[in-house]
Every structure is written in C-alpha cells, then in structure tokens.
Amino acid sequence: MNTKALIFLLCFGLMHPAALCAQDFSGQWLGSITESLNRCERIGKAEPGDYKLTIVQKNDEIMLMENVEQVPYKGIVNPKRPRNVFVQGVYNIHGGYVTEMLEIVFDDVEKGQGESVWYWSDGYHQCGGRFKFALDKIRD
Numbered sequence: 678m679n680t681k682a683l684i685f686l687l688c689f690g691l692m693h694p695a696a697l698c699a700q701d702f703s704g705q706w707l708g709s710i711t712e713s714l715n716r717c718e719r720i721g722k723a724e725p726g727d728y729k730l731t732i733v734q735k736n737d738e739i740m741l742m743e744n745v746e747q748v749p750y751k752g753i754v755n756p757k758r759p760r761n762v763f764v765q766g767v768y769n770i771h772g773g774y775v776t777e778m779l780e781i782v783f784d785d786v787e788k789g790q791g792e793s794v795w796y797w798s799d800g801y802h803q804c805g806g807r808f809k810f811a812l813d814k815i816r817d
Contacts, residue, residue: 700759700786702739705815706730711790715806717797719771723808729815739764741779750779760784773799787814 708730713723729744734754741750741764752764762781767774774797781791789812796805 701734702732702762702783702786703734704732704817706732707813707815708810711809711811713806713808717804717806720797722795722806723793750777773797781812788812
C-alpha cells in the first residue's frame, strides 16, 4: 500500500472512529432479569427468569423482539457510542397499552446489559415499572 493511501485511511479512521468500531449485534440472545420493580399488579411484566430475544441490525437501525410476546422494539445504535442501543416498543395488553424504553450497553458482540422503563395505561389508569437485565449471545 502506498503512503498516500495509508495516510487517507488513518485520517478517515480518526475522523470517523465509529466506522472502524461498527459492530453487528444481530442474532439470538438470552436475557436474564437481574432486578425488577413492578407497580402494576395485573401486568406480569419483567418476572424473574430468562427470556430469549432476537436482534436484527442494519447499519444504525436495530430491532429487538422478545420471543414470547413477539413485539418489535425499534431503535438506533448511537453512532458516537456504537455499543449503546436505544429501543422502544408499544403494545396492547390487558385493555391498555404498554410503552417501554430500553437502553442496552454491549460489552462486545457476545455480552451486554440493559435497563428498561415501562408504563401501562388504559386511558384512565396507569402504572409502570423498571428492570435491569444481562444479555448473553446464544447464536448468530
């Protein structure tokens, strides 16, 4: 490789470090609830245990789907912090809607941890909760 090409690649990498560090988190994951607070007695959300998840990533867009409820959570990978993912999902349950926001921080392409804040409302009543979880990749 000639010197000009090497200098160009190094400069491009310094100007766009996310491009060099871009990772794809797509695959099957096992999520384990580590802490949970549920203020909705009638909503069995974030019960202790393990949950299988599917993550599909295309560039900075990411979709996460919990394999039991089959609800898509869509969001983005933060280009300035490419291991940080923010997703949101909304779905109907028990006569109301759950709105859930998750932040996931991946240690690498095999492990991560995250937090969720969620709210349920039927238009008259509302409640919510939060939980923390760990993620381990099962397969690509």
